[in-house]
Amino acid sequence: MKKVAVFRKEHFNAAHRLFNAAWDEEKNAAVFGKCSYPNYHGHNYELVVKVTGIPDPQTGFVMDMKALSDLIRTYVLEQFDHKNLNLDTPYFREMNPTAENIVVVIYELLRDRIDPTLELQVRLYETERNFVEYPVR
Amino acid sequence: MKKVAVFRKEHFNAAHRLFNAAWDEEKNAAVFGKCSYPNYHGHNYELVVKVTGIPDPQTGFVMDMKALSDLIRTYVLEQFDHKNLNLDTPYFREMNPTAENIVVVIYELLRDRIDPTLELQVRLYETERNFVEYPVR
Amino acid sequence: MKKVAVFRKEHFNAAHRLFNAAWDEEKNAAVFGKCSYPNYHGHNYELVVKVTGIPDPQTGFVMDMKALSDLIRTYVLEQFDHKNLNLDTPYFREMNPTAENIVVVIYELLRDRIDPTLELQVRLYETERNFVEYPVR
């Protein structure tokens, strides 16, 4: 019984601003630098979703990649693509939209929609040079 | 006397929204789709600046790439990186920040700062799949 | 009146075989090597379509990238994606499906569907290391 990991890459374009509402502008600027400029900036986020399980002997699939792509589209991209993460989504009203926090939110949006016998991990690229992964291992 | 083209790639992260102020929201939505969502979205813009001329026989350089990089940083990135193109720059108050319009603005910001005997062309990637170039040839 | 070039990248996955029906297997093998193996092989073709014109002052678009993407999907990808280029399309019954011949076919499929005041050029990647462009300049 051989476990294989399958990966699906998707992307979305969004605006955000790093900001802790409990701090004044000066402290936000000191901690977050240009990432806290008030009028937002944005990224082409690249999302890689990893699902691990035993391939079905009938299909040879751990999970149908089209079904996985549809789940990501419905539960993640619909909410995040071409949106302002701080203003347009319910997740970052009080929580800072760092890549770390976004990747945990995306994991939780997908976890309940994927067969619980399959393991799930999410990697999120904010830029080619800054990226995050959750959960660890 | 051999002309060579040299290219320098830089990047900036910015928010924008496509929008024609002369139109109502409905027409903006019909023409620009999710690119006109009111709270902005954003991109990792990749910028490739091409400078063409005869290499200096003393240095073997058409232009010092560090000097070109510094020019791009000072005159383009300082204004655009981690900014909202619609709100934070003077260029897109009335002009729509499409990739086409942004690339012409960047060209004009650089043209006067580069030796006029050198030809200049700018390519701008809004995403890996949508990009523009100016001037043509 | 400033001409700008816009580029849209799409992809399709197809099988093909290089083969000249006027030659015997031995000559086909000598000229085309493993590219003429009888049971086909395949590629992830990457397609970059370049359209050049003057941006519309109302929209800032040379051409709506969504409209261009839809044209490519309808007139190219529908015919080529997940197909056998030799067997499933009418273009390569007698003409060898080299990258050179494919790119000319794609250009001609798109040329009549795009505003004739706009210039068109197509680049096709067969692999990351072998690619073609048409027309020249």
Added chain:
Amino acid sequence: MKKVAVFRKEHFNAAHRLFNAAWDEEKNAAVFGKCSYPNYHGHNYELVVKVTGIPDPQTGFVMDMKALSDLIRTYVLEQFDHKNLNLDTPYFREMNPTAENIVVVIYELLRDRIDPTLELQVRLYETERNFVEYPVR
């Protein structure tokens, strides 16, 4: 005694078709969609082989990358490159050539040819957006 992982990337171009011979065409079409078109399609497969062990203090190598590349060439690429995976290889006569099944076959082709004290893992990219890894961890 420090374990290091070394990775070698290779590629091959192949045709395939997803298909379960126990099902009729209708069910194959319903489950596999355009991946089951009868005349095959293809991919530029990218293969990343990971070998983990303690570097030899004489050479500083976990394994000579040239030797690893030669093994991959001899035991994988010779059989798969420019071939039809369904028709030209013995592995996918009855087993569906999904990325999951291909990556397990490649692992098994290499496992016996590599020093058993070294751990082996294989990642296979079918496209830039769909890829698999085996074994897990």
Added chain:
Amino acid sequence: MKKVAVFRKEHFNAAHRLFNAAWDEEKNAAVFGKCSYPNYHGHNYELVVKVTGIPDPQTGFVMDMKALSDLIRTYVLEQFDHKNLNLDTPYFREMNPTAENIVVVIYELLRDRIDPTLELQVRLYETERNFVEYPVR
């Protein structure tokens, strides 16, 4: 308490030569091939540093990416960028500058400068096709 991994990519350009001083030229040539040519060759090394820990609830950061980038710059790039790894650094006087050995050196240069509650892993690309990772898992 959720652990997240964050990754930062940096690069440096360096010359090196593979060579075991205990061996004669003939044996070095036999083992290391063109990698042991006497006058050095070089690479664009890409470095990906992975840091794993629990995001700070105030900032949403596992570690400030700017601080991580500055550490890499100060303790790795300053010593390695535009240098000859054999001649200009103290690490490879007696130890062969294979990717395996370089990645262990980089890990040790960073390990003491990063909060010990955070896990550290380093991946080093010598070329796009040859890369290494340390420690394992």
Added chain:
Amino acid sequence: MKKVAVFRKEHFNAAHRLFNAAWDEEKNAAVFGKCSYPNYHGHNYELVVKVTGIPDPQTGFVMDMKALSDLIRTYVLEQFDHKNLNLDTPYFREMNPTAENIVVVIYELLRDRIDPTLELQVRLYETERNFVEYPVR
């Protein structure tokens, strides 16, 4: 009679140092910065060779990509790969091995070996962010 451009990508790894022998070390350091460090540094050079002509109606090829690859290997890579451009090649004894000068040398090495009815252009990437092209257009 349709001209098509075909492109072939190859790579080589080399060491070099920017240096004008007519200048003292101080002036070399001022002009070339860390690129003139005395013990050399290096790059993974990526080379894209573009050949333009009318596809042969028998083969559908402008030029056999395998023949082009062999020419590049024989006349360029054999001399440059895993070498020190300043010390191991005859071209950069007196001429500075800038990307501009290297690309002109590569063009001239290939020009006489390729059918004179075919146009030739060479692009050379020194890094992903610095590259050159010759001749212009």
